[in-house]
Amino acid sequence: xxxxxxxxxxxxxxxxxxxxxxxxxxxxxxxxxxxxxxxxxxxxxxxxxxxxxxxxxxxxxxxxxxxxxxxxxxxxxxxxxxxxxxxxxxxxxxxxxxxxxxxxxxxxxxxxxxxxxxxxxxxxxxxxxxxxxxxxxxxxxxxxxxxxxxxxxxxxxxxxxxxxxxxxxxxxxxxxxxxxxxxxxxxxxxxxxxxxxxxxxxxxxxxxxxxxxxxxxxxxxxxxxxxxxxxxxxxxxxxxxxxxxxxxxxxxxxxxxxxxxxxxxxxxxxxxxxxxxxxxxxxxxxxxxxxxxxxxxxxxxxxxxxxxxxxxxxxxxxxxxxxxxxxxxxxxxxxxxxxxxxxxxxxxxxxxxxxxxxxxxxxxxxxxxxxxxxxxxxxxxxxxxxxxxxxxxxxxxxxxxxxxxxxxxxxxxxxxxxxxxxxxxxxxxxxxxxxxxxxxxxxxxxxxxxxxxxxxxxxxxxxxxxxxxxxxxxxxxxxxxxxxxx
Numbered sequence: 001x002x003x004x005x006x007x008x009x010x011x012x013x014x015x016x017x018x019x020x021x022x023x024x025x026x027x028x029x030x031x032x033x034x035x036x037x038x039x040x041x042x043x044x045x046x047x048x049x050x051x052x053x054x055x056x057x058x059x060x061x062x063x064x065x066x067x068x069x070x071x072x073x074x075x076x077x078x079x080x081x082x083x084x085x086x087x088x089x090x091x092x093x094x095x096x097x098x099x100x101x102x103x104x105x106x107x108x109x110x111x112x113x114x115x116x117x118x119x120x121x122x123x124x125x126x127x128x129x130x131x132x133x134x135x136x137x138x139x140x141x142x143x144x145x146x147x148x149x150x151x152x153x154x155x156x157x158x159x160x161x162x163x164x165x166x167x168x169x170x171x172x173x174x175x176x177x178x179x180x181x182x183x184x185x186x187x188x189x190x191x192x193x194x195x196x197x198x199x200x201x202x203x204x205x206x207x208x209x210x211x212x213x214x215x216x217x218x219x220x221x222x223x224x225x226x227x228x229x230x231x232x233x234x235x236x237x238x239x240x241x242x243x244x245x246x247x248x249x250x251x252x253x254x255x256x257x258x259x260x261x262x263x264x265x266x267x268x269x270x271x272x273x274x275x276x277x278x279x280x281x282x283x284x285x286x287x288x289x290x291x292x293x294x295x296x297x298x299x300x301x302x303x304x305x306x307x308x309x310x311x312x313x314x315x316x317x318x319x320x321x322x323x324x325x326x327x328x329x330x331x332x333x334x335x336x337x338x339x340x341x342x343x344x345x346x347x348x349x350x351x352x353x354x355x356x357x358x359x360x361x362x363x364x365x366x367x368x369x370x371x372x373x374x375x376x377x378x379x380x381x382x383x384x385x386x387x388x389x390x391x392x393x394x395x396x397x398x399x400x401x402x403x404x405x406x407x408x409x410x411x412x413x414x415x416x417x418x419x420x421x422x423x424x425x426x427x428x429x430x431x432x433x434x435x436x437x438x439x440x441x442x443x444x445x446x447x448x449x450x451x452x453x454x455x456x457x458x459x460x461x462x463x464x465x466x467x468x469x470x471x472x473x474x475x476x477x478x479x480x481x482x483x484x485x486x
Contacts, residue, residue: 029075029449031058031470034486039420041412042480043351048412049119049419052482053474061464061471069463070433070471073441073451077429080332082442083371084176085418086123087112087395088337089167092133092385093378094159101403105166108396108405112377113170119415122171122423124164125336125373128181128215129155130194131233132241132390133376137194139185140215146207153218164224176371178228179215180277180336182242184208189244195388197238197245205254209262216268228272230304230336231255236278241388248289251275252296260299272301277336279309280317287324291331302332302370307360308341318363325368332370335360339375340410343383343391351479353393354409358454358481361417362438365427374414381406416483420450436461437476451484 038053064070097105110117129139142150153161168175183194188208191198200208216226231254235246246254255273263269276286283305291297303324309317325333338360340353347353361372376394381401383391395411398404422444430441430451436459441451455461455476464471465484476482 029443029447029467031467031486034058036465036472036474036484036486038474039416039483039485040477040480041354041409041416042477043409044479045477047477047480048407049415049483056472056474056486058467058470058472060469061466062469064433064464064466064471068433069437069461070466071437071439071451071453071463072429072431072433072466073449074429075441075443075449075467078426078443079429080368080370080427082421082423082425082427083332083334084122084423085372085374085414085421086121086125086175087374087377088125088127089160089164090127090131090133090376091135091160092380093376093394094163095135095385096378096380096398096400097163098159099380099400099403100398100405104398104403104405108378108398109166109170111396111405111407111411113167113175115172115419119411119419120171121167121377121418122175123371123373124167124175124177126160126164126177126179127233128179128212128229130242130387131182132239132386132388133379133384134387135385136387137242139194140211140218141185143185144187146204148207148210148214151211151214151218153215153222157222161219161222161224165222168224176227177225178230178272178274179212179219179226180230180233181212181244182233183244184211194242196240197243199245199250200254205258206262209254209258212259213262213266213268216271217266226271228274228301230274230277231259232277233337234278234306235276236282241390248286251286252290252293255290255299256293256296260296263299273299274302274304274332274334274336275300277304277306279306280320281309281312283317283320283324284327287328287331291328297331300331302334303328304334304336306336307338316360316363318360318367321364321369322367329368333364333368335364335369335372337373337375340393343379343393345381345383348393348397348406348408351409354411354413354481355454355456355479357410357413358416358452359438359456361414362440362452362454365417365440366430372417374410413481416452416481420483420485422446425450432463437463449484449486451486452481453484454481455479 188204
């Protein structure tokens with residue numbers, strides 16, 4: 001009897017092992033019969049998301065030499081799930097769009113939101129009333145209206161809402177849209193001014209929380225689904241434009257006592273709340289203060305960050321993103337804003353501006369970021385409009401004098417990610433053997449791998465794309481970015 005039981009257990013164990021092995025084999029990534037297609041954008045050439053190689057095949061490379069530059073990709077090691085890439089539709093973007101011809105408008109929508117004709121944006125950020133990239137400062141209520149009885153979004157219906165609707169339609173009817181405030185109305189602040197910092201007065205915490213609800217409901221009534229929100233844009237920056245200061249403790253308490261419960265009570269508890277929405281430098285301090293509080297943390301979907309910490313003269317703090325991801329692996333990291341500052345028309349085609357995007361996106365994704373949001377999707381030939389003169393670059397500029405669209409290197413660098421990585425893709429292991437190349441990789445749901453490789457040097461580099469003991473040889477030009485699909 002004992003022998004029968006042992007035999008039965010052994011059979012079950014072997015059967016289970018066989019099933020597990022079968023599942024593993026089914027998921028194994030095989031290079032056989034796969035070909036690699038390469039798309040390239042390169043400085044001092046006409047290559048812009050151009051197919052430069054097709055049908056590259058994998059051959060044996062069991063042991064790379066130290067003299068060979070390699071990009072090692074391991075599709076079996078998966079990490080965060082990809083949410084998407086996009087940009088902000090501000091009042092500035094919407095007013096410039098309205099000045100374009102119908103032909104240029106359609107070209108613009110295709111360029112950003114169409115996966116085949118353009119680069120497949122799937123994320124939209126927009127503002128709760130005005131920001132610096134608005135022609136003027138405004139709110140949705142009469143000054144002093146604590147009860148929000150005068151609340152209306154008529155201002156946005158002229159330019160911003162029509163563009164958002166067209167963008168969503170161009171993206172196939174689906175887009176992840178989240179919203180951000182730059183400042184509460186002046187009467188709610190200790191300075192009685194929307195500009196130049198100031199703080200939200202405690203007696204208006206509830207009224208301000210109600211304001212988010214009014215905004216979300218008003219936009220959804222216009223058939224614009226709101227996926228989520230950030231609590232406050234750049235809560236540690238006293239800017240000459242709309243701004244408001246929150247310490248980490250103030251943001252924590254506003255979320256757990258007012259914003260979170262108010263959204264839940266209004267049956268908007270499914271809206272994703274993102275905290276911080278500022279630079280990588282203070283990311284860990286803000287995250288720790290809020291997320292170590294269970295009552296605050298339960299309302300928080302993720303932590304947002306910008307790239308402007310280099311204003312102090314230091315390098316971008318990419319590693320801070322990874323450290324916060326290690327500390328709070330159950331929370332999401334979202335890049336919520338970045339742009340090239342200090343607009344200069346003569347630098348519209350400066351290649352380094354695009355490289356800044358590529359470098360940031362590769363590092364941010366490799367450090368656990370799920371989505372990446374650029375700042376203005378469109379500005380005019382002066383880097384505006386901006387009501388305080390804070391003119392900046394955007395990936396596409398619209399020349400309001402001629403109606404022409406100007407595509408900058410940043411547009412193409414972003415496109416090397418957004419055009420090819422699909423929603424719900426998984427980031428996979430991707431490493432370069434030499435510092436000359438930066439890389440990140442994703443596994444799409446159709447089982448295709450997307451590997452991005454960036455060369456910041458002045459030299460043409462030959463490298464091997466390696467999957468296990470198989471490899472294919474690729475050449476990347478100086479100051480170029482490539483996307484490899486296989």
